[in-house]
Amino acid sequence: MASQRIRHIVIVGGGSAGWLSAGVIAAAHPGLKITLVESPDVAPIGVGEGTWPTMRDTLAKIGVSETDFFRECNAAFKQGSKFSGWMTGQEDDYYFHPFVLPQGYSETPLAARWQERHPDVPFADLVSFQPHLCAQGRAPKQAATPEYAAVANYGYHLDAGKFGLFLRQHCIAKLGVTFVQDHVVTINSHENGDIASLQTRDHGAIEGDLFVDCSGMQSLLLGKHFGVEFLSQKHVLFNDSALAIQVPYASDDSPIASQTTSTAQESGWIWDIGLPTRRGVGYVYSSAHTGDLAAENVLRRYLKETGTPDAGSPRKLSFQPGYRRQFWHRNCVAIGLSAGFIEPLEASALALVELSAAMLSDEMPATREVMDIVARRFNEAFTYRWERVIDFLKLHYVLSKRSDSPYWRDNRDPASIPERLSEMLALWRHRAPSRYDFGRIDEVFPSASYQYVLYGMGFRTEFNAADQRAEIAQMADGYFREASALTAKMLPALPSNRELIDHIRRHGLQKI
Numbered sequence: 001m002a003s004q005r006i007r008h009i010v011i012v013g014g015g016s017a018g019w020l021s022a023g024v025i026a027a028a029h030p031g032l033k034i035t036l037v038e039s040p041d042v043a044p045i046g047v048g049e050g051t052w053p054t055m056r057d058t059l060a061k062i063g064v065s066e067t068d069f070f071r072e073c074n075a076a077f078k079q080g081s082k083f084s085g086w087m088t089g090q091e092d093d094y095y096f097h098p099f100v101l102p103q104g105y106s107e108t109p110l111a112a113r114w115q116e117r118h119p120d121v122p123f124a125d126l127v128s129f130q131p132h133l134c135a136q137g138r139a140p141k142q143a144a145t146p147e148y149a150a151v152a153n154y155g156y157h158l159d160a161g162k163f164g165l166f167l168r169q170h171c172i173a174k175l176g177v178t179f180v181q182d183h184v185v186t187i188n189s190h191e192n193g194d195i196a197s198l199q200t201r202d203h204g205a206i207e208g209d210l211f212v213d214c215s216g217m218q219s220l221l222l223g224k225h226f227g228v229e230f231l232s233q234k235h236v237l238f239n240d241s242a243l244a245i246q247v248p249y250a251s252d253d254s255p256i257a258s259q260t261t262s263t264a265q266e267s268g269w270i271w272d273i274g275l276p277t278r279r280g281v282g283y284v285y286s287s288a289h290t291g292d293l294a295a296e297n298v299l300r301r302y303l304k305e306t307g308t309p310d311a312g313s314p315r316k317l318s319f320q321p322g323y324r325r326q327f328w329h330r331n332c333v334a335i336g337l338s339a340g341f342i343e344p345l346e347a348s349a350l351a352l353v354e355l356s357a358a359m360l361s362d363e364m365p366a367t368r369e370v371m372d373i374v375a376r377r378f379n380e381a382f383t384y385r386w387e388r389v390i391d392f393l394k395l396h397y398v399l400s401k402r403s404d405s406p407y408w409r410d411n412r413d414p415a416s417i418p419e420r421l422s423e424m425l426a427l428w429r430h431r432a433p434s435r436y437d438f439g440r441i442d443e444v445f446p447s448a449s450y451q452y453v454l455y456g457m458g459f460r461t462e463f464n465a466a467d468q469r470a471e472i473a474q475m476a477d478g479y480f481r482e483a484s485a486l487t488a489k490m491l492p493a494l495p496s497n498r499e500l501i502d503h504i505r506r507h508g509l510q511k512i
Contacts, residue, residue, distance in 0.1 A: 004368045007033060010198065010208030012184060012221060014038035015045070016160055017336025017353045018214035019167035023062035024357040026175035029364060035178040036171070037198060037206060042183075044164055045216060045317070045337065049273045049280050050078055050260050050347035051155040053099050056148045058354050063174055064167075066147035067508035070501065072166045074159040074275045076256050077140050077497055079130055079152060081346065085264035087457045089402050095122050095456030096134060096259070097346075099153040101448050102127035103486070104479030111432040111455060112467040113476035123455035126480055129487040134258040136491055139500035146512045151494065155347075157260070157273045157280075180206065187225045194331045194368075195221065209368070211332045212360070217319065219338040226329050230340075232322040236394055236416055238289065238407070239268055239343045240321060243299050243314040244282035250307055256497040262345065263302065266405040267295070270302050271344065276501050282314070284343050289407040292316065319343075323386045328375035331368065333360060340386060345396065348389045348444065355385065355442065385444050391421040392445045392453075398425070399457040428454060430462055 009025060009032055011018050022036050059069060069075055080098035087093050102110055102124075110127050124131045130152055133140065140154035171177040182200040190196045197205040213221035222228045234240065257274035268285030283299040290298075299314060323340025327333060335356040342348065359378060365371040397411035398421070410416065424437060433450040454461075495503070 004209065006209045006365055006367060006371070008208045009034045009210050009212060010206055011036040011212040011214055012198065013042075013214035013216060013336075013338070014168060015164045015214065015216070015336070016167070016350060017216075017338075018212075019164055019171055020058065020350075020353050021212055021214060021335050021357040021360070022171045022177045023064075023167055023175060024058065024354075025361045025364070026171060026177050027062040028361045030176070032364075033178070034176075035180060035206060035208065036168075037180045037182060037184060037200065039183040040181050042216070044161060049157050049160055049275070050344070050350075051158065052347060052351045052354075053150075053153050053155045054351060054354050055155055056150075058358075060148045062170070064170055065511075067504055069156075069158075069166065070504045073163045074277055076157045076275050076501055077258060078155045078157050078260060079134050079140050079258045081260045081262060082134065083262050083264070083396070083456065086262075086269075086396060087399070087401055089264065089404060095452075096124040096128075096131035097449060097452045097456065098124055098128050098130035098134070098259075099155065100128055100130045101446075102451070102479075103129075103483040104475070105448055108472055108475040108479070109432060109467050110476050110479060111451060111461060112463040113473050113480075114455070115461065115463065116468065116473075117477075118480070124452050127483055129483050129490055132487045133490060133494065137255045137258055137496050137498075138491060138494040139258070139497045140494070141500070142494060143500060143503045143507075144510070147509045149512060151490065157275055159275060184220065187221065195225070209331065210365070210371070213332055213334040213338040214336050216337045217341065219324070219334060221332045222324060222327070222329060222334040222338055226332060228329050228334075229325040230320070230322055231325055232320055233342065233390055234321055236390055236418060237321045237343060237397075238286035238411065238416075239284045240319055241287045241292070241295070242282050242284045242317040242319075242343075243292070243295055244280070244317060245299070245303075245311055245314040247279050247281055247303060247308045247311040249277075249279065250309065253498065256501065258497050260347065264400075264402070265298050265302075266290070267298075267407040269345070270299065272306070274497075276498070276505075279308070281308070284345075286407060287318075289405070289410070323383075326375075326379050327356070327382045328378045330375075331371060333375070333378065335360070339382070342386075342389055342393060345393045346389075346445070348393075351444070352382075352385065352389070355444075356382065384440070387418070387420070388438075388444045391418055391424070392449070394418060394421055395450070395453055396457070399454065399459055401458070424450075428459070428461060430464065431467070432461055432463075 084094045140152035182203045184198045186199040188197045197207040261272040263270045267290035273280040365374045402408040433447040
């Protein structure tokens with residue numbers, strides 16, 4: 001079997017993870033046979049409505065029209081995240097984590113000059129134009145800007161259920177993916193332990209050379225069949241529950257937010273995502289710190305405070321934060337929830353799907369003989385990536401000054417802070433996060449993201465004299481003025497989020 005060529009990829013599970021994986025592989029490997037098996041008995045989770053800007057490249061590579069995507073997936077533009085109440089919980093407590101780099105970020109240090117001269121101005125508001133676009137509900141491009149091109153960097157908000165169906169149709173019609181709607185009843189193995197085939201209820205055995213587990217939290221292949229250990233991260237990130245609800249706008253012309261809004265609560269945080277026809281709202285919380293009834297009361301209070309019409313009962317979701325010890329074992333690789341899940345604070349779930357599918361496609365093993373080499377590299381890369389996601393999310397909690405509940409006090413307990421993050425925080429007391437802290441080409445979060453969160457939450461760095469030299473200060477002041485000038489130029493020139501989305505739905509965008 002060692003010299004057996006890889007000719008047939010079998011994906012178990014649909015939804016966003018399964019169909020994105022199918023699309024990415026099929027677009028890059030037209031000679032491979034790809035079969036996706038999706039059970040009619042298992043509904044997709046249907047949450048995960050935020051993406052990173054990487055999704056633009058992913059959709060373009062698999063040949064999706066951005067116009068069709070907007071029309072079919074109830075999509076909207078996302079330009080970053082707004083965090084409210086995370087530092088003190090007071091009314092004026094907010095900061096932005098935008099998708100564009102600070103102006104001049106790669107040219108000169110900015111944080112030292114900001115801290116010295118402008119500490120009363122939110123860091124992101126001074127160094128970037130994008131928070132101001134978000135605050136004014138502006139779109140990241142104009143009606144004449146072609147598909148996937150941008151004036152300001154952007155990702156998407158989308159209806160996850162519609163997204164999976166949209167991708168399925170595209171993969172079948174345009175990329176030649178074979179779709180089998182059936183329930184997997186057992187896994188058949190080769191003598192060497194590899195998966196030989198999936199035994200289905202109505203279609204018999206479906207053989208393959210490489211199996212991709214996109215079966216969600218049940219992790220049918222990697223977890224249940226192979227027994228690969230799940231590494232809980234509950235000791236670091238406490239949230240394990242969510243109440244999700246879809247709510248209408250007050251009127252048909254209500255503004256559509258240009259960012260995900262995350263509002264801290266006594267035992268977690270509430271997401272608020274604007275789509276063209278509705279908002280998706282949910283409370284992510286720790287079951288060790290509050291009960292479901294109390295959590296629902298918090299969610300309803302938030303909806304009332306934001307003037308939201310009553311929309312029925314929320315849906316309860318439970319999850320264990322963590323990831324698998326390995327993501328690729330023998331001839332099986334897990335992508336999506338089958339690989340792990342961490343609370344959706346920075347929309348990392350779909351991004352990790354994209355990264356996983358891209359690496360699998362780029363490193364597709366030619367034969368079974370080399371598969372173990374590729375698997376080892378894949379496991380190293382994604383263990384690193386999951387650890388960095390956990391560090392970055394924990395950073396938001398560690399920096400909070402809230403002490404109004406056990407939840408926030410427990411989150412700052414040094415015993416709950418990963419060792420690498422503790423070391424980074426010690427370094428950042430004396431210098432800003434930099435490229436030396438994150439040396440990989442495809443870092444999940446770049447150093448600029450850490451600066452946005454650190455300085456957005458009031459972290460102070462004792463900068464040395466080298467960072468405060470006159471020439472550096474002068475350059476930084478110039479970039480601050482540049483960001484301000486771009487803000488003044490863009491605000492009147494860009495349409496609102498709703499205006500541009502309405503235009504796309506009626507007239508479409510030009511092709512590049």
